[in-house]
Amino acid sequence: MRASLRKFFLAATAAAAALSISAESPAAVKAPPKGGDQALQSNGQVNAPQGTPTREIQDIEMKMDAYKTGAELSAEDKANNAKIKRDIITGTFDLRELCRLALDKHWGGLSAAEQNNFVALMTDLLETKALFSKEQTKTRGKAYTVQYLGDTYLQEKTRARTRTKVVVPKENVKVDIEYKMKKDPGGWKIFDVVVDDASLVENYRYQFDAIISKNGYGELVRRMQNKLKELKTKAS
Secondary structure (H helix, E strand, C coil), rough: CHHHHHHHHHHHCCCCCHHHCCCCCCCEEEECCCCCCCCCCCCCCCCCCCHHHHHHHHHHHHHCCCCCCCCCCCHHHHHHHHHHHHHHHHHHHHHHHHHHHHHHHHHHCCHHHHHHHHHHHHHHHHHHHHHCCCCCCCCCCCCEEEEEEEEEEEECCCCCEEEEEEEEEECEEEEEEEEEEECCEEEEEEEEEECECCCCHHHHHHHHHHHHHHCCCCHHHHHHHHHHHHHHHHHH
C-alpha cells in the first residue's frame, strides 16, 4: 500500500501529487499532532491561524467538501467538479515557480512567450488529468487522519515548509508529506510536494531534462501536447 500511495502522490504525468494533499473529506479526521509536535493553536483548535502556510493546506480540504464522486454524476456535478479542480490548481499552486524549477537550467534559455506557453500547457494538463485523493479507487471509502506538524519559515518568511502526516488506519499506512510554499501578494502558494523524501519537482526535472537533453525542448512540448489531446479525447 505504501508503494502505491507513493506512486499515486508522485505520478508526474498524471500530476496526482499536486492534488493528493486532501484527505477523504469529509470523512477525514483533522487531528492535532501527537508526541513531540505541539498543537498548532494553544486553545486546542485544529485549524491553524489565518495567513499561515498550514491554514492554506487545510483550506484546500474544505474546498474539497463540494467535490462529488460516483459513476452517475450529472452534467452539473461534472461542471462543478471541473471548476473546483481548476480553482484549486490555479489558486493554490504557484505553477510558474513549479515549471521554472522543473525545467531548471532549460528555463532561462526560453523566451518569455515560451515560458508563458509552457506554464499554460502544464496548467491544461493538470486541469485535465490531475486526480484528487477521493477519486482514487484504492483510497475511496477509507478514512484518513491528517496530522499537521507545523511550519518552518525560510528566507525572511517568504518561503516555508509545511509538514503533515497522512494516516490510513485500515491499511496501517503513514505517509509523511511536506509542502514547499512561497508567499506572494495573494497568500501562500505550493510549488513542490515531498512525499517520504521524494520530490514532485525533482521527479519532473529528471524526466524533462532527459527528454530535452536527448531530443530538444520542442520534443518535450510535442509529447505534452499529444498527451493533452489524448486525455481530452478520452474525457469527451
